[in-house]
Amino acid sequence: MKTYLTLRPVVAAAMAAVALSGCNLAPKFVQPALSVPDAVSAQAGTPAVANAPALSYAQAQAWIQSSQLREVVALALTHNRDLRIVVENIEKARAQYGITRADLLPSITAQGQGTRSRTSADLNSNGQSSISEQFTAQLGFTSYEIDFWGRVRNLSEAGLQAFLQSEENQRNVQIGLVADVSNAWLSLAGDMARLQLAKDTLASREKAYALTKRMFEIGSTSGLVLAQNLSTVETARADVAAFTSQVARDRNALQLLVGGVVAADLLPTAQTLAVSDDNNLALLPVPEQLPSSVLLKRPDVQAAEHNLRAMNANIGAARAAMFPTISLTGSVGSGSRELDTLFGSGNGTWSFMPQIRLPIFDGGRLRAGVDVANANQRIAVAQYEKTVQTAFKEVADALADRAQWGERLGAQTGMVQATQKAFDLSEARFQAGVDNYLTVLDAQRSLYAAQQTLITLRLAEQTNRTTLWKVLGGQEVPLQ
Template sequence: MPRTLRPRPLLLACTLTAGLAGCNLAPEHRTPPLPVPADITATGSSGAPAVLADQAGLDVAQALQWVQSPPLREVIALALTHNRDLRVAVENIERARAQYGITSASRWPTLNGQLQGSRSRSAAELSSSGQSQVSQQITAQLAFTSYELDLWGRVRNLNEAALQQFLQSEENRRSVQIGLVADVANAWLTLAADQARLQLARDTLSSREKAFDLTRQMHRLGATSGLVLAQNQATVETARGDVAAYTAQVQTDRNALVLLVGGTVPDALLPQADTLYGDDGANGSPTALQNLPVPLPSSVLLGRPDIRSAEHNLRAMAANIGAARAAMFPAISLTASVGSGSREL
């Protein structure tokens, strides 16, 4: 009597196949939050919460001895934590490190293991003995393939090129970090200077308005002419225009600082009109930054990350030349395998 397939195993197999076909191993794409305010008020600020710096950013900022202002150090720490360009540079380092690991692995044999098992059953109607037969077979194999004998240094040079590219990416990150610190300090100081100019423009407007009021009273009493009154009014309007211009410039500076930091900067860390000077006001000396020692040795240029990055790039290109020259010679690759299989059929 012929056997029929039972519906339960068939249904289970179909369900399992459909479930596996519906699996998706791709990561879910999520748009990262952008440092853009939800709304813009009259002052250009928003209700977005201020960003916080991590410990790594704080440690780097505290090591900057030439930065004398604590608020500026905290703003630099915020930028080191949230700046997008610096994040890209860090991810490029991880990519170069992974590529270096892949290239280094080619210096060693590649091992492949394989284990196979099969089991079959023949129907009694197809057997010469009239009985159903079950046969099974197990095979195990271990091999290493394409192990190249590095006689001409091709693999070694490729590994050296990958190493130099990894070191170059690290220097590129340092270059981005140094440039970011300089840009943040420059933007913060520019905002402080424009705040001082805005305060001066407001004081000028206030004094000219008082002078205009006095001139207007004198004009009512006939003590001065209308020409003098018009001239005083023109100076008031000029001062009012300066206040509007510097107000817009201050807001532009704040937006530039937010863009560099990568998030909203707390108001307590923003500079004020008297931030650049000491307690004695405008007669004091700037205290935000430390004066550079004079003279500076020219050897400091050797530590610039862009120069070191170019040097690593030159070494990587030299290693690639060596690998290209080695490719002109014959390559010897070794392949070996060992395996065992069951004798039962």
């Protein structure tokens, strides 16, 4: 009976260990819900809904005059997966900075321990078996480094700069997303305008072909003219099919950026770019002499600066590693042979163990580490300078295009008007029997090409406004 009582705590401890070994703290795997419609169709699925912060940000973009586009931007800020990845990377960088910052303080741990052992009779001098017990409780810290040379502080600073860099990267991705969504929405509008032009052209050519066919049947025109007329109809029909497909592809591209289905009432119409409306995507006029300091506020430039600061801090950490390291380990607690007297008077324990580590010979490893840190810093300087130069080039290019858009659009509008007049005159001359139908065909093709080019230029002009906002770092520069 005595042996059973002695083994009972051991058996209970073993059973508890077995029970705990079955625990698993990993979260239960749940397969993400598919973020695509059940059917493969551009029109299928439930339209996405934007959250309040995204709507607030989108509504604050005064340079976007279209209310539908602002809502689409809000949807993208809510559901876009690339942006979601960047946001999670910020949380990861925040946690990593928390780890490095925690190294500045000692890690305090509590420990309790109890042992119970039986010594056989053959091992005891008195020839009798014995059972011994020992209980301890301690509070202490282990290997806390006294940061004389700033190694830990510099590593913490590098972690902070990496975190700040990730925030700027998130802002850069967000600005790029707004620009990409705007351009995709405008591209859809441009192709819808081209599709509508192709449909209108097809309708007019079918009407002209029907008239020519009746003239041919009564002998007023030749079979050659009829065949030429039919070729224009088939060409227009092919364009309608091509632009119909392209519109569907544009809608798919927009919904990929948004991360969900876009409601039909938020999509552009064929008239968005077909009319000469300068307020579709208005951007405040930019001063001719734009200060270069504006470029320093771009998120990519800010991110490059934070990376440079992190590399500087890493140099300090690498240099500090070449100096002696002093670490402390200590604990206070209590110990007793009986559990009920563990915290009794006179049972206190303590230990204190300072340690100094002095690098003597490492084959040049630490010196090479400093050289690597210096090289990384020089690389960061070059990357920072290249980022600033790239920003200057992008803004200068956008401004150079901006200065000529008024003249280009005016010239193309005049071209459309001139070709329209030429087409009207050539058609009238053909009906009067003065000219052949080839002249009408040439004028018709020229008019159609000029109208398509005008839509392309209007789309490019609107895209330039978006690009200018993007390369300015998402800033609306006020007038001087």
